[in-house]
Amino acid sequence: MKSSSLYGHLAELLNVTRESTSPADGIVRRFFKERHYLGGRERRWLSSHLYGALRHLRLLEYVVGNELRAQASGFDRAPAIAIGAAYGILVAGENPQEVCEAVREMWCNDIPQCAPEAVLTALPARAAGIGCGPGTPSSLALRYSFPDDIVGEWVARLGPGATERLLVKLNEEAPLSIRVNTLKCTVDECARRLREGGSEVLPGKLSPFALAFPRRVVLDDIPAYRDGWFEMQDEGSQLLSLLLQPEPGMTVVDACAGGGGKTLHLAALLGNRGMLVAIDADRRKLQNLRERARRAEATISQTIEARHDDAALKRLHGKADGVLVDAPCTGLGTTRRNPWLKTQWATERSRQMAALQHAILEASAPMVKSGGRLVYSTCTLAGAENEEVVQRFLQGHPEFTLASASEALQAWGVRTREQAPMLSLWPHETDTDGFFAALLRRE
Numbered sequence: 001m002k003s004s005s006l007y008g009h010l011a012e013l014l015n016v017t018r019e020s021t022s023p024a025d026g027i028v029r030r031f032f033k034e035r036h037y038l039g040g041r042e043r044r045w046l047s048s049h050l051y052g053a054l055r056h057l058r059l060l061e062y063v064v065g066n067e068l069r070a071q072a073s074g075f076d077r078a079p080a081i082a083i084g085a086a087y088g089i090l091v092a093g094e095n096p097q098e099v100c101e102a103v104r105e106m107w108c109n110d111i112p113q114c115a116p117e118a119v120l121t122a123l124p125a126r127a128a129g130i131g132c133g134p135g136t137p138s139s140l141a142l143r144y145s146f147p148d149d150i151v152g153e154w155v156a157r158l159g160p161g162a163t164e165r166l167l168v169k170l171n172e173e174a175p176l177s178i179r180v181n182t183l184k185c186t187v188d189e190c191a192r193r194l195r196e197g198g199s200e201v202l203p204g205k206l207s208p209f210a211l212a213f214p215r216r217v218v219l220d221d222i223p224a225y226r227d228g229w230f231e232m233q234d235e236g237s238q239l240l241s242l243l244l245q246p247e248p249g250m251t252v253v254d255a256c257a258g259g260g261g262k263t264l265h266l267a268a269l270l271g272n273r274g275m276l277v278a279i280d281a282d283r284r285k286l287q288n289l290r291e292r293a294r295r296a297e298a299t300i301s302q303t304i305e306a307r308h309d310d311a312a313l314k315r316l317h318g319k320a321d322g323v324l325v326d327a328p329c330t331g332l333g334t335t336r337r338n339p340w341l342k343t344q345w346a347t348e349r350s351r352q353m354a355a356l357q358h359a360i361l362e363a364s365a366p367m368v369k370s371g372g373r374l375v376y377s378t379c380t381l382a383g384a385e386n387e388e389v390v391q392r393f394l395q396g397h398p399e400f401t402l403a404s405a406s407e408a409l410q411a412w413g414v415r416t417r418e419q420a421p422m423l424s425l426w427p428h429e430t431d432t433d434g435f436f437a438a439l440l441r442r443e
Contacts, residue, residue, distance in 0.1 A: 003102035024340035058145035072113035174336035236432030244322035248273035260289030267298035333434020
């Protein structure tokens with residue numbers, strides 16, 4: 001396929017994702033399904049350029065928009081073809097003249113006021129002038145395409161230097177981490193089978209159940225995956241289930257099961273011995289979990305389709321040795337995988353999520369029996385959704401006390417840099433997604 005056609009398809013994708021509140025991965029899947037003529041090379045190029053442009057969207061819109069307004073009038077927002085071309089030159093390192101030729105026809109239709117060379121060749125100098133000097137929150141936010149408010153919070157907490165390292169890491173592609181399914185094999189057995197099958201694999205850095213692929217793989221082409229020997233799961237995500245310290249014979253509840261990655265991990269930690277209950281409000285997610293459980297040979301005692309305020313949950317009150325509340329959140333810790341989330345974050349939305357998270361935590365706590373554990377976790381890095389939710393909950397529940405997350409992980413041989421009672425996994429320190437967790441014990 002010609003470069004001009006690739007950039008045209010990229011502009012279509014950018015137009016849809018910039019206007020939609022739906023996750024970009026679903027948009028991409030539908031786009032490719034409707035255009036079955038696209039081959040593997042074209043799909044990889046489009047995916048790489050789309051997600052790359054989304055990672056740097058705020059910066060690209062700023063420099064392109066300013067340059068267009070400097071040369072012509074009538075631009076409230078930079079057209080998608082200009083954003084795609086700017087990404088190719090500024091970030092992907094493509095030849096400027098080749099990019100100009102590739103986008104010329106569509107550019108002249110959308111931006112007839114000026115030639116692509118006039119705008120695109122001026123962008124490197126305009127971008128280079130952003131954020132020079134001290135790393136203020138606003139300059140860091142613009143340079144790395146994050147919202148001002150959350151970058152300001154990170155600077156206040158981490159300092160400008162560490163915040164910049166965090167932003168750099170969050171704009172990189174995430175590693176391909178897997179969790180070995182110990183119901184079927186050991187970590188060493190899985191690694192040996194993968195290597196014998198021609199897959200390069202590395203040991204994990206944090207989780208005792210983790211391995212990592214150093215390069216992209218097609219999962220369905222790997223027999224060990226088809227046989228349920230491993231699941232794709234970030235190493236940080238794997239640590240959350242360990243905090244419950246589940247043992248065979250216990251009763252454990254995954255109160256926000258979602259796609260079920262942590263549920264399957266809990267089943268393996270229980271050794272399929274005990275009672276494991278998965279709860280979620282989305283029937284489709286629970287159906288997907290049941291299908292994944294069959295492949296992994298994981299025993300889930302019960303799946304419950306229910307909201308956090310459903311009366312059906314009352315029959316579990318006082319029954320669970322451990323309850324995991326991996327709450328819905330703004331997801332900023334996963335922007336390496338979902339850069340689209342940066343465009344959706346807002347302080348008000350974070351506050352709204354915090355109210356929902358507190359309600360879910362309140363509804364889940366009664367399921368914990370005396371002496372049991374309650375783990376609250378998110379994959380975001382906003383204090384309003386993390387520490388503040390836990391502190392508010394503890395103020396109203398003297399029967400729960402905060403335990404040391406780092407000490408609980410040490411029992412699994414996991415050592416984290418942060419020794420505070422609550423766990424914060426910062427991607428620039430751990431090379432995981434960003435996670436928060438608090439371990440609470442019921443007296």
